[in-house]
Amino acid sequence: MFDHDNDVVISSRIRLARNLSDIPFPSVMTESEADKVKELVKKAIFDSKTILSTQFSEYDMKKITPLERQSLVERHLISPDLAQNTKNGSALIKNDGTISIMINEEDHLRIQTIFNGLNLKEAWDLADKIDDLIEENLSYAFNEKLGYLTACPTNVGTGIRASVMVHLPALTITGQIGNILNSVSKIGIAVRGMYGEGTQSLGDIYQISNQVTLGQSEIEIIENLEGIVKQIINNERKAREDLYKRRKVQIEDRIGRAYGLLTNAKVMSTQEFMRLISDVRLGAVLNIINIDIQKIDEITTHIQPGNLQKIIGKQLEPYERDVKRAEYVSKLIRS
Incomplete structure (x- = not known):
C-alpha cells in the first residue's frame, strides 16, 4: 500500500478565510487600512511566544520580483490573485512550506496548510493551531448565527476550504473521468485545475474541494470530502488495474x-x-x-x-x- 494514498493523491490542503472585526473587507478598505492589516497579522505571528514565530518569512508582493511571485504560485504557497496584488498583498510562509498566511487577498487573511498525500486531518489540526494563535491577539469578524464573515458568501460559516490534489490518468484514458467529476459536482464538491479556481487540468491532475462552508462543522466537511476522495481513489485504482490487464x-x-x-x-x-x-x-x-x-x-x-x-x-x-x-x-x- 502506498503511503497516505500518494499513488493517487499528490497533496492535501486546508485554507481558512478570516477577516478582522474592525476593518472593512479588502475590496473597500483604504491603503492605510490594508497596511494596518499587514502589521497586525505580522505582529500576531512574529511576536507570539512560540517556536513558530522564528520559522516564518515575509513575502511582500510589491517587493519581490514577478518571477518570485510566479514561483510561489507554482509551489501552491500563494494564490494567483494574491500574486497580482502588488499594491498591498503579502504572505507569511513557514520555511518548510507547510503553512502560508496570505494577507490582503480576497479576505484580510487566508491561513493555508499543505501536506503530501491524503492528510486532511493533519492539515486541519495545524491550520486550527495557527488560527488560534492569531485569534489570541486579533478579533475576527464573526456572527453567532452565520459564523465567520467573509468577502465571498460561499465562504461564510466555517470559512474552510478543504482540497485534495489527485492524479487520475486511468480514469482519463478510459473515458470515465467525465461521469465521475460530474457526479461529485452534484453533491457539493468543486473540481478545478492545478492552481484552483479558473484553471484547467494539466497532466490529469485535479483539485477536489468542498463548496459548502455553512451549516456543517469543520470536521464534518473534512470527513465528507475525505470519504468522496477515497471513492475516487478506489475508482482510479480499479481503472488502472483493468486498463493494464486489458x-x-x-x-x-x-x-x-x-x-x-x-x-x-x-x-x-x-x-x-x-x-x-x-x-x-x-x-x-x-x-x-x-x-x-x-x-x-x-x-x-x-x-x-x-x-x-x-x-x-x-x-x-x-x-x-x-x-x-x-x-x-x-x-x-x-x-
Whole structure:
C-alpha cells in the first residue's frame, strides 16, 4: 500500500478565510487600512511566544520580483490573485512550506496548510493551531448565527476550504473521468485545475474541494470530502488495474514512449511535459518504470515556468525556457 494514498493523491490542503472585526473587507478598505492589516497579522505571528514565530518569512508582493511571485504560485504557497496584488498583498510562509498566511487577498487573511498525500486531518489540526494563535491577539469578524464573515458568501460559516490534489490518468484514458467529476459536482464538491479556481487540468491532475462552508462543522466537511476522495481513489485504482490487464502492451508502449521523450527531447513545453510526466507517474505506480513518485512530483513543480527560471537564475524567452526544461528534465529523471 502506498503511503497516505500518494499513488493517487499528490497533496492535501486546508485554507481558512478570516477577516478582522474592525476593518472593512479588502475590496473597500483604504491603503492605510490594508497596511494596518499587514502589521497586525505580522505582529500576531512574529511576536507570539512560540517556536513558530522564528520559522516564518515575509513575502511582500510589491517587493519581490514577478518571477518570485510566479514561483510561489507554482509551489501552491500563494494564490494567483494574491500574486497580482502588488499594491498591498503579502504572505507569511513557514520555511518548510507547510503553512502560508496570505494577507490582503480576497479576505484580510487566508491561513493555508499543505501536506503530501491524503492528510486532511493533519492539515486541519495545524491550520486550527495557527488560527488560534492569531485569534489570541486579533478579533475576527464573526456572527453567532452565520459564523465567520467573509468577502465571498460561499465562504461564510466555517470559512474552510478543504482540497485534495489527485492524479487520475486511468480514469482519463478510459473515458470515465467525465461521469465521475460530474457526479461529485452534484453533491457539493468543486473540481478545478492545478492552481484552483479558473484553471484547467494539466497532466490529469485535479483539485477536489468542498463548496459548502455553512451549516456543517469543520470536521464534518473534512470527513465528507475525505470519504468522496477515497471513492475516487478506489475508482482510479480499479481503472488502472483493468486498463493494464486489458491493454498491457499498449500501456507499456505509451509509458515507454513518454519516458523516452522525457529523457531525450531537446525542446519541451510545459503542456507536453505535463502530458508525458502523467504517463510516467502511472508507469511508476504500475511498476513499469523504476522511479520514485515523490521525485516525479518534485520535478513537476521544478519545471513550471517560474520555478525553472528561478533555478536557472534568469528570465528566459519561451523557446529558451522550453530548451532548458528539456535539458533539466532529462538530467533529473536519469539521476
